[in-house]
Structure formats: C-alpha cells, structure tokens
Amino acid sequence: MTVVKAPEIPRQQRQPETRREVPARARARAGTGVGLGVAVVYLSIIVLIPLAAVVAKSTDGGADFFWRAVRTPDAWAALKLTLISAVAVALVNLVMGTVIAWVLVRDQFPGKAVVDTLIDLPFALPTIVAGLVLVALYGSGSPLHIDLAYARSGVFVALLFVTLPFVVRTVQPVLLELDQDMEQAAHSLGAGGWTTFRRIVLPNLMPAMISGAGLAFTRAVAEFGSVNLISGNLPMKTQVSAVVIYGRIESDDTAGAAAISTFLLAIALIVLIALELVQRRAARRG
Amino acid sequence: MAKYSLRVITLGYLAFLLILPVGLIGWRTFADGLSPVIDALTSDDAVHAFRVTLIVAVWAVLLNTVFGVGAALLLVRGRIPGKRLLSALIDLPLAVSPVIVGLALILVYGSFEPIGRWFGDRGVQIIFAVPGMVLATVFVSLPLVVRAIVPVLQEMGNEQEQAAHTLGAGRWATFWRITIPGIRWALAYGVVLCLARALGEYGAVAVVSGRVVGQTQTATLFVEERYQNFDTVSAYATATALALIAIVALLIAKLLDRGALKRSEKH
Amino acid sequence: MAIQVNGVSKAFGGTPVLDDVSIDVGSGELTALLGPSGGGKSTLLRVIAGLEVPDRGTVVISGVDSTRMSPQQRQVGFVFQHYAAFKHLTVFKNIAFGLQIRKRPRAEIKRRVHELLELVHLEQLAHRYPAQLSGGQRQRMALARALAVEPEVLLLDEPFGALDAQVRKELRTWLRRLHDEVHVTTVFVTHDQEEAMDVADRIVVLAGGRVEQVGSPTEIYENPANAFVMGFLGAVTTVGGRLVRPHDVEISTTPAAGSVAATINRIVRLGFEERIEMSGPDGEIMAQVLRGGAEQMRVTGGDMVWIRPRDDARTLEPAR
Numbered sequence: 001m002t003v004v005k006a007p008e009i010p011r012q013q014r015q016p017e018t019r020r021e022v023p024a025r026a027r028a029r030a031g032t033g034v035g036l037g038v039a040v041v042y043l044s045i046i047v048l049i050p051l052a053a054v055v056a057k058s059t060d061g062g063a064d065f066f067w068r069a070v071r072t073p074d075a076w077a078a079l080k081l082t083l084i085s086a087v088a089v090a091l092v093n094l095v096m097g098t099v100i101a102w103v104l105v106r107d108q109f110p111g112k113a114v115v116d117t118l119i120d121l122p123f124a125l126p127t128i129v130a131g132l133v134l135v136a137l138y139g140s141g142s143p144l145h146i147d148l149a150y151a152r153s154g155v156f157v158a159l160l161f162v163t164l165p166f167v168v169r170t171v172q173p174v175l176l177e178l179d180q181d182m183e184q185a186a187h188s189l190g191a192g193g194w195t196t197f198r199r200i201v202l203p204n205l206m207p208a209m210i211s212g213a214g215l216a217f218t219r220a221v222a223e224f225g226s227v228n229l230i231s232g233n234l235p236m237k238t239q240v241s242a243v244v245i246y247g248r249i250e251s252d253d254t255a256g257a258a259a260i261s262t263f264l265l266a267i268a269l270i271v272l273i274a275l276e277l278v279q280r281r282a283a284r285r286g
Numbered sequence: 287m288a289k290y291s292l293r294v295i296t297l298g299y300l301a302f303l304l305i306l307p308v309g310l311i312g313w314r315t316f317a318d319g320l321s322p323v324i325d326a327l328t329s330d331d332a333v334h335a336f337r338v339t340l341i342v343a344v345w346a347v348l349l350n351t352v353f354g355v356g357a358a359l360l361l362v363r364g365r366i367p368g369k370r371l372l373s374a375l376i377d378l379p380l381a382v383s384p385v386i387v388g389l390a391l392i393l394v395y396g397s398f399e400p401i402g403r404w405f406g407d408r409g410v411q412i413i414f415a416v417p418g419m420v421l422a423t424v425f426v427s428l429p430l431v432v433r434a435i436v437p438v439l440q441e442m443g444n445e446q447e448q449a450a451h452t453l454g455a456g457r458w459a460t461f462w463r464i465t466i467p468g469i470r471w472a473l474a475y476g477v478v479l480c481l482a483r484a485l486g487e488y489g490a491v492a493v494v495s496g497r498v499v500g501q502t503q504t505a506t507l508f509v510e511e512r513y514q515n516f517d518t519v520s521a522y523a524t525a526t527a528l529a530l531i532a533i534v535a536l537l538i539a540k541l542l543d544r545g546a547l548k549r550s551e552k553h
Numbered sequence: 554m555a556i557q558v559n560g561v562s563k564a565f566g567g568t569p570v571l572d573d574v575s576i577d578v579g580s581g582e583l584t585a586l587l588g589p590s591g592g593g594k595s596t597l598l599r600v601i602a603g604l605e606v607p608d609r610g611t612v613v614i615s616g617v618d619s620t621r622m623s624p625q626q627r628q629v630g631f632v633f634q635h636y637a638a639f640k641h642l643t644v645f646k647n648i649a650f651g652l653q654i655r656k657r658p659r660a661e662i663k664r665r666v667h668e669l670l671e672l673v674h675l676e677q678l679a680h681r682y683p684a685q686l687s688g689g690q691r692q693r694m695a696l697a698r699a700l701a702v703e704p705e706v707l708l709l710d711e712p713f714g715a716l717d718a719q720v721r722k723e724l725r726t727w728l729r730r731l732h733d734e735v736h737v738t739t740v741f742v743t744h745d746q747e748e749a750m751d752v753a754d755r756i757v758v759l760a761g762g763r764v765e766q767v768g769s770p771t772e773i774y775e776n777p778a779n780a781f782v783m784g785f786l787g788a789v790t791t792v793g794g795r796l797v798r799p800h801d802v803e804i805s806t807t808p809a810a811g812s813v814a815a816t817i818n819r820i821v822r823l824g825f826e827e828r829i830e831m832s833g834p835d836g837e838i839m840a841q842v843l844r845g846g847a848e849q850m851r852v853t854g855g856d857m858v859w860i861r862p863r864d865d866a867r868t869l870e871p872a873r
Contacts, residue, residue, distance in 0.1 A: 031457065032364045039357050043375055046425050050390030051382070057393055096299055103296040107289060115297070117540055118304060124532035125308075126486030126506045127384075129525045132513060133307040136314060143310070161303055193288055215380075222383030224489040225506075229513070242489070246385045249493055254393060261386040268381045448604055449637035449695075451624040453651035453702060463650075467641040 054265075057258035069259035074235040075244050079260075081152065082241040083267070086220035089159045090213040097167025097216075098209055104168070105175040122164045127225025134158050135229045150232035155240060158226040163219050167212030174208040207279055214275040218268050308529060315522040326523040334500050335508035335524070342416060342491070342504065343484035346423035350480050354431025355473070359465075361432070362439045379428045387425050388493020391418060414496035419504070422490035427483040434476025435469050442468045475542040482535035486528065554613075555580040555738040556706060561600055561610030563593075570596045571607070572762040578706075578740055578755075583732045585753035586742045589785070593762040594742045598708050601740065603627045615705050627706075630699030630737075634711040636691040638683035644694050645670075645679040651702035669697040672731070689720040696728075700735065709741035713748070725752055746786050750774065758782050780872035791835040791871060792862055801866035802840035804829065804850060805859050812861035817854055820847045833860070 058066055069075065104116055122130065136142070138157055139149035148154035178201065186196040224242035231238035241264050248257035315323055326332060357376060361369055379387075395402045395412040405412055412418040446468060450460040466473070488506040495502040499511065505524055513521035556578035563571040571593045578584050586594040599605040601612055603624035611620045619627050639647050648669055652662045670676045673693040683691055692712055699707060712728070713721040729752045732739055743749050749756050750770040758765040758773065766778040777783035780796055789796045793813050805812065815833030827847055829840045840860065852858055862868050 028457075029365075032360070032366060035356055035360055036364065036366050039353065039360060039372070042353050046421060046428065047375065047378060050387075050394045050425075051378075053393035053399075054386065054390045099292060100296050100299070103292050107293055109293065115300065117536060118300070120536055120539075121304060121308065121532065124482045124486065124536050126488055126509075126528050126532070128488040128506045128509050129311075129486070129528050129532075132509065132521065132525045133311045133529075136310050137307040157303070161307070164303065218381045222381070222386075224383060224385050225492075228510075242383045242385050245383070245389065246489075246493065249385070249389055249392070254389065257389050258393070261383075261389055264383065265381075265386065272381065445633055445635065445637035446639055448624070449631065449633060449639070449698075450650070452602060452604070452627075452629060452631035453654060453698065454625050455650075455654045456625055459654055464639060470641075 051265075054258045055262050057255055058262040060255055060258075065255070066259045066262075069256040070263050072256075074239060075241070075256075075260050077236045078239045078241045078244040079263070081155070081239070082221055082264075085152070085155055085159055085240070086217050088156065089163055089220045090217040092160060093163055093167045093216045094209055094213045097164075097212060098171055098205065101168045101171040101175055105172060119165050119168055122162050127162065127223070128228075130161055130226040131158065131229035134161060134226065139230055149230055150234055150238060152238055154230040154232075155227050155238055158230050159220045159223055162223055162226050163216035166216040166219065167209060170208045170212035170215070171205055174205055178204060207282055210275060210278065214272060217271060221264060221268055311522060311529065312526055314518075315526040318519075322519050323523045323526075326520040327527060329520070331500055331503070332505075332508060332520065332524060335503050335505045338416070338419075338501075338503060339485055339505040342419045342423050343481060345420045346427055346484040347477060347480050349420075349424050350427055351431050351473075351477055353428070354435060354476060354480075355466075357432045358435040358439050361436055363444060376429050376432055379425050382425075384422075384426060384487070384489025385493055387422055387490040391421055391425070391490075391494050395421065413494055414498070415502060418494045419491045419502065422494045423484045423487050426487055426490055427480045430480040430483060431473070431476035434472050434479065438469050438472035471542055471545055475539055478535055478539045478542065482532055482539075485531060485535075554578070555582070555615060556601060556740070557611075557613040558597070558601065559611045559613070561597070561607040561612065563596055563600065563605065563607045570762050571600070574610070574759070574762070574764055576757050576764060576767060578738060580738055581736045583729070583739045583752065583754045584741075585749035585756045586740060586759055587746060587749040587756050587785075588744065588759040588765075590744055592760045594744075594759045595710050597759065598710050598740060598742050601706070602629050602631050602708050604631070628702075628704050630702070630704035630707045632692070632695045632699050632707070632709040632712050634714045636683070636688075636695045636715075638691055638695065640683055643680050643682055644675060644686070647683065647694055648698045648701050650698060655702065665701060669701055672700075672734075673697045687720075688716045689724055692716065692724065693727075696731070700737070705738065707737045707739040709739070711742050711744070714743075721748070728752060750786070758785065760785070776867055777869065780869050783869055788839070788841075790839045792833075792838060792860055792868075794835060794871075795862065795868040796871050797862040797866055797868045799828070799839045799841035801863045801868075802838070802860055803863045804840055804842070804852070806850060806852065806856075808859045809861065812859040815858055815860050817852060817856050817858060819854055831858070831860070 058069075070079070100119070104112065104119075125133075134154075134157060135149060137144060138146055138154060140147050148157060182200050183196050186200050191199065222242060223240065224246065227240050228243060231240070231243070233239050233243055241260060245257045245260050245264075248254070248260065357372070360366060361373055366372075382390075392413050393399060395405070395418060397403060397406045397411065397413065402412055410417065412421070446464050447460050450464045455463065486506060487504070488510070491504055492507060492510075495504070495507065497503055497507050497511065503511065505528055509521050509524045509528070512518075512524065554577050556576075558574060558576045561571055561574045562569070574593070574597060586597060588594050596605060600607050601614075603619065603622055603626075607620065611618055613619065614627060614629070624631070639650065642650070645666055648666045649662050652665060657665075666679075667676070670679055673696060675690060675693055675697070678686060678690065683694065686694065696709075696712075709728075713724050716724065725748055728741075741752075753770060755767065755769055756773050757767045760781060766773055766782045768776075773782060774786050777786060780789075783789055783796055788799050790799050790802065791797075792802055793811065803812075808814070813833055813835070815831040815838055817829060817831050819830045821828040821830065822844070825844055827842050827844060829842065829847060829852075831838045831840065838860065847853065850858075
C-alpha cells in the first residue's frame with residue numbers, strides 16, 4: 001500500500017492569542033442575542049404594539065365606556081350569535097371531523113387521495129371566494145332551491161366550511177400512528193366495533209379532537225370574509241362580531257371597535273388557555 | 287356495513303359543503319363560454335388588482351421567510367430564555383380576527399396617530415397604501431414559515447453543523463451550505479403556504495387599504511366590489527382564478543410534503 | 554507534544570463531567586480515551602476539538618493555546634459516532650467540503666478527493682448520497698472528509714459505536730493500518746476495552762471525569778494502577794483477598810505456601826481454553842487454563858484443590 005503523500009496545502013494562519021480576541025463562545029452568544037433582538041423588534045412592530053394599541057384604545061374612556069360599547073344592542077346580539085355559532089360549529093366538527101379522519105385513514109376507495117387533498121381547500125381559499133361560493137349554492141337562486149341567505153343557518157354553513165380542516169388534520173396523524181393491535185386485542189376479548197371505538201380508540205383521539213375543536217372555535221369566532229356575503233349583515237339577526245367591528249371602523253368609531261375587539265380577543269384567549277389546561281391534565285393522567 | 291355508511295356520510299358531507307359549492311362557481315363562471323371570462327380577467331381594473339395582490343404577497347412572503355428562518359433557529363437551537371413565550375407570540379396571529387388586525391394597524395400606523403404621522407411627515411403613507419397592506423398580510427401569515435421549519439430543524443439535529451465547523455466553515459458558510467439545504471423541502475412548503483395565505487387575504491386588507499379601485503385594491507377586494515356592483519361575471523371569474531391558484535398551491539404543497547417525507551424515510 | 558490538556562474541568566448544569574484532567578498526546582501517536590459511559594471521554598474529546606469550552610484549564614495544540622479558539626480555527630478533524638454526513642451532498646462533495654471552504658482550485662480538490670476515495674476504498678461510490686451507503690461506508694467517508702483538509706489532529710468519537718460487531722472489527726483493523734500510513738496524531742474515544750487494546754499505541758483510562766491511568770495497552774493490562782482499571786481492562790477474580798487475573802491463578806492438588814482451598818464447581822470447555830469455576834473462602838473464583846489443563850492435573854468437578862496467584866502475577870487490593 002502506497003504511503004499517501006498529501007500535497008502541500010498551506011496551513012491556515014494561526015490567530016495569535018491577543019487580549020482583544022473575542023472568545024468563540026461569546027461571539028456565538030452575541031449572534032443569538034442580535035437574532036433575538038431582531039425577532040422581538042419584528043414581532044413588536046407587526047403584532048405586539050398594534051394589538052396593545054387595540055387594548056389601550058378600548059380602555060381609553062374607562063371601564064364604563066368599554067362595557068357600554070360592548071353591550072350596545074347590535075354588538076351584544078352579534079357576540080351572542082358569534083359565540084353560539086362557534087360552539088355549535090366546534091361540536092359539529094368534533095364529530096364530523098373525526099368521522100372524516102377515520103374514513104381517510106382506515107377506508108380505501110378510488111379518489112381518496114383527491115378527497116384528502118381537497119380537505120385543505122378551506123385553508124387555502126380566500127374567505128371572500130368561500131363566501132361567494134356558498135352564496136351561489138345556498139343563497140337565492142340556488143340550484144338546490146335552498147335559500148339560507150339572510151338567515152343564521154347561512155352563517156352556520158359558512159363557518160362549517162372554513163373550519164372543515166381543523167379537526168380532521170389534527171386527528172388524522174394520531175389515527176395513522178395508532179397501533180391497531182389494541183383494537184384487535186379488544187376484539188379478541190369480545191368487544192364489538194362501537195364498543196372498541198368508544199373504549200379504546202376514542203380516549204386516544206380525545207386530545208387531538210379537543211385541540212382541533214379549539215382551533216375551529218377560535219377560527220369561527222374570528223371569521224369575517226365568508227359570512228359577510230351570505231348573512232346579508234342584518235343587524236341583530238345575522239351579524240357576527242367581526243362584521244360589527246368592521247362597521248364601527250367604517251363609521252370612524254375606532255374606540256367602539258377596539259372595545260368589542262378586546263372583548264373578543266379576551267374570550268379567544270380564555271378558551272385557548274382553558275383547552276391547554278384540560279390537555280395538560282389529560283396528559284398527566286396518561 | 288358501518289364502514290360503508292361512514293364513507294357515505296363523509297362523502298355526502300364533503301360533497302354538499304365543499305365540492306358542490308366550489309364546482310358550482312366554476313360552472314357558473316364558464317356558463318357563457320370562455321371569452322367573457324377572459325375579458326373580465328384582462329380588464330384594467332382586474333389586471334391592476336392582481337398586480338397589487340402579487341406585490342403585497344411577495345413582500346409579505348419575503349419578510350416572513352427571513353423572519354421564519356431566524357425565529358425557527360432561535361426556537362430550536364438558540365439558548366435563550368422565554369422560548370415558550372416566543373412560540374406563543376408567534377402563534378398569536380392565528381387567533382386574531384382579520385378585521386381586528388386591520389384595526390390594530392390603523393391605530394398605530396394611521397396618519398393621525400403619532401407613529402403614522404412620523405412616517406407621513408417623511409412622505410411615507412402606511413394606512414390606505416401598499417405598506418399598510420403588506421403589514422396586514424405579514425401579520426396574518428406570520429407563523430406559517432416558522433411552524434413548517436421547526437420540526438424539521440429539530441429532527442435534523444446540529445451534528446452536521448458541528449462537522450462543518452470542524453472542517454473550517456464559519457457560521458455564514460455553515461448556514462448557507464448545510465442548514466438551509468437541510469431544511470429546503472420544509473422551507474419550500476412553508477413558503478408555499480405563506481404565499482397562498484397572502485394571496486387570499488381579505489378581511490385585514492379590506493380594513494387597511496381604503497379599497498381605492500385601481501390603486502389599493504387587491505384581487506380579493508376586487509371580487510367583493512364587483513359582486514356588490516352586480517358584475518357577477520367579473521366576480522365569479524376572479525373568484526375562480528383565485529380558487530385555481532389556491533388549488534395549485536395546495537397541490538404543490540402536498541408534493542413538497544410528500545417529497546420531504548420520502549427523503550426522511552430513506553435515512 | 555501534539556496535544557496538551559492541562560487541568561481541564563467542565564460541568565454541565567451542576568453536574569461535573571471532567572475534573573482536573575491533564576493528558577499529553579505525542580505527535581503521530583494513536584491514543585485511545587477508554588472508560589465507561591458517562592465517564593467524560595466524549596466531553597474531553599469535544600473540548601480538544603473546540604466543540605465544548607472548558608470551565609477551567611487549557612488545551613494546547615501544536616504549541617498554540619487553543620482553549621478559546623473556535624473549531625474552525627483549530628485544524629482538527631472530527632469524526633462523529635453517527636457520521637454527521639451532509640445528507641444533501643454526494644460522497645464526493647462531502648469529502649470536498651473542507652477544501653471548498655478554503656477555496657482551493659477545482660483541479661486540486663478533484664485530485665485530493667480522488668486520492669482519499671482510493672485511500673478509503675470508496676471510489677465506486679463517489680457520486681452516491683450518504684443515505685445510499687452502509688454504516689461502515691458512511692464512516693469511511695466521514696474519515697476521508699476529516700482527513701481531506703490535512704488536520705494536525707484527528708479526533709474520533711466512538712467511531713464504530715453505531716456499527717455491528719463484524720463491521721466494527723474490520724474497521725478497527727483498517728483504522729490502525731490507515732494510521733500507520735498517514736501518521737496523523739489521532740485520539741479516539743471508546744468504551745470497548747478490546748478495541749482500545751487492539752488499536753491504540755497508548756490508552757488513557759478515564760472514569761468519573763478523572764484520569765485513572767495512562768500507558769501502553771500492555772502496561773495497563775499487566776500493571777493496572779487500581780482495582781477499577783484492572784477490572785475494566787479484563788476479567789478479575791479474587792484469591793486470598795487479592796485481585797488477580799484468571800489466567801494467573803495457579804492450581805495444585807497439594808497445598809502449598811500461600812494457597813487457599815477451593816472446591817471445583819464446574820469446568821467449562823471453551824475451545825482453546827478452559828474455565829474452571831470454583832468456590833472458596835473468597836466466594837466464587839474463576840481460573841483460566843489452556844485446553845486440556847484440567848485433565849493434565851487430573852481434577853474434575855467436586856474436587857478440592859489449592860489455589861494461589863502465580864509468583865510473577867500482578868495482584869491488587871480490591872477497591873473499598
């Protein structure tokens with residue numbers, strides 16, 4: 001075996017150890033510090049300061065003003081409609097989303113891949129297009145001879161559309177990972193299909209289902225573009241909070257808009273925290 | 287039997303909620319043939335709306351990609367306090383209604399607010415102009431690139447970077463030659479998602495843009511305005527165009543996702 | 554002296570991992586850092602490489618104090634246990650990486666990479682990706698990659714730990730031969746004492762963050778500094794209250810000075826050698842003799858014999 005005679009590659013010049021040389025570790029830490037600083041500035045400019053401004057504006061006229069703005073008849077009605085619809089939609093998705101995920105994971109039929117891809121469409125579709133699309137099928141002039149326009153059911157359908165992917169996409173990966181051995185063991189012990197599902201599969205899916213339902217709820221509470229068209233924006237009847245806020249902005253009542261917005265954000269925050277706590281408690285129980 | 291009925295329920299639900307509505311729009315759009323659609327899409331206002339949409343979307347994607355890569359590196363590799371807080375703040379935009387986003391930006395950057403006036407004095411208008419629309423679009427699509435990259439960055443580990451360091455590569459060289467190529471599929475996926483979201487934004491830009499036709503009108507605002515003016519041909523045509531773009535983006539994202547999966551399985 | 558480690562200490566969180574460690578590695582030597590898992594050997598290696606910074610102490614490489622230098626500046630080659638292959642680059646590009654960073658001309662890079670591919674026998678696989686290689690091939694690539702930039706020191710962190718036994722043995726021999734050709738100062742970490750004894754010129758036994766002993770394989774095996782080193786480097790058994798190697802146990806059918814009585818439980822024939830398992834006052838005792846040894850002495854299971862350490866054997870007080 002020949003001795004490998006490596007060609008003369010000039011050695012890198014050695015840096016003399018001087019007092020001014022910054023140790024490598026400190027340099028790395030400075031880089032991270034700068035990065036963190038930039039990220040914080042970016043977040044502040046775009047997200048934090050603007051949101052803080054909303055909260056600040058809402059408390060501009062004191063607590064009195066805040067509650068008056070939130071409790072004006074149309075705003076309050078909208079809040080009730082928004083929250084009730086959001087809860088309803090979350091519950092429907094809890095069931096249907098799980099069913100759809102189940103079919104996508106466990107069933108086989110031609111065109112399944114296409115269906116699977118289409119589930120994400122509400123994520124990608126502009127909300128105004130979703131609104132248009134739903135008005136076409138469920139508004140006046142609908143080929144199905146249904147007219148949900150100017151009705152709360154129209155709002156409900158629009159919200160179902162935009163929240164479709166949430167539970168499906170959180171449950172699907174869990175189902176995929178789920179070891180079917182457990183179900184087979186249950187069957188061998190005499191448990192029927194539904195019992196097995198209820199006692200074995202469902203508990204394992206619960207965290208994902210709840211997480212998805214929470215996402216669906218927050219999305220439904222915030223929705224604007226898709227409900228706008230089909231609801232016809234009838235005050236006290238089919239207006240959702242986002243639309244009321246929009247109206248306030250258009251009539252230059254930014255303080256009122258801010259108050260309702262802050263209230264809405266607070267609710268979303270509370271729900272998210274509550275869900276997180278529930279998840280954590282469930283996780284601890286294993 | 288249960289399997290069969292579940293399948294029927296699912297397909298029925300999806301048909302009535304998703305497939306029929308979208309299909310109907312496509313149907314209605316081309317009801318009178320192709321040429322009215324082409325005419326509508328090539329009108330001055332329509333073309334301008336698409337241009338505005340594109341400019342705003344590209345800016346938003348660029349900014350959020352740079353931020354996304356940096357934030358992901360911080361979250362996964364950085365030794366910083368408050369990572370969970372940072373992560374929660376990054377996810378915050380997902381919970382905020384688009385109109386609230388618009389309101390928030392107006393309250394800070396509107397021409398009568400201190401910061402907005404500062405910019406106004408220097409000739410830069412933010413609200414009711416493109417910069418404000420960019421800000422709004424950045425807000426709503428902020429988390430998308432970060433969340434796409436983080437899991438891949440975590441899985442990659444930093445041994446390859448350490449190896450690069452021992453071979454003499456500085457931090458920049460390592461970043462461009464090792465880190466970025468390591469996450470390229472997830473990065474592309476995140477960019478496509480961000481782009482789709484940016485192209486489709488409606489509520490926030492509706493508030494922030496002033497909706498001046500021919501100037502600050504995006505394609506989504508164009509759809510609404512045309513519909514309100516009973517120009518259903520233009521509205522449907524543009525809506526279909528946007529829907530097609532969304533579907534293409536979805537397909538590309540799906541391919542990227544599967545490509546990334548195949549690659550990771552090989553290792 | 555190629556590498557001098559002086560008084561290095563390091564703790565992670567509150568846990569001390571290295572405690573005042575000092576070693577010298579001679580130029581061109583192949584040194585093994587041997588010890589049980591968690592003993593600090595990988596950390597020490599990474600301190601030498603610059604991938605970790607010690608809390609106290611210095612590292613001097615080729616006469617230059619490198620303690621505060623980044624890995625990029627140190628001219629060390631490092632081979633990771635799990636290869637750290639650049640997954641998105643071909644084998645060729647992996648090996649070429651360090652040269653490309655140094656902006657060497659393309660022709661030179663091509664030549665050097667081909668030289669190395671020949672050296673590690675991966676010429677046919679130059680344009681494959683790491684995912685398409687076996688573990689052993691990936692590690693050879695990692696070695697070629699580290700050698701490409703002519704490091705002054707080559708560091709290997711449990712380089713064969715992720716490979717199966719057969720491949721491990723092959724690569725072990727191959728590493729030794731490679732070292733004999735290339736003569737780079739090499740330090741490698743292992744917990745496998747057979748590997749260390751097989752390959753290294755010198756062994757540093759490291760446990761609990763401290764250096765237990767430094768010496769050639771023979772020195773350490775025959776003159777272990779303490780009970781731990783003795784036990785780690787090979788089998789031990791206790792005779793007459795002292796630790797002794799099983800092959801140093803003298804068995805006789807008649808009592809002799811300094812011998813103790815023991816009863817044979819079992820004679821296990823392991824091909825080339827035989828293991829005689831006995832019970833005595835010190836508990837279970839094991840002696841090792843060559844094939845046929847038991848028969849020669851005419852002893853069998855149940856017999857009582859007298860045992861003592863051989864005169865020239867090294868014995869130790871057991872650890873407290």
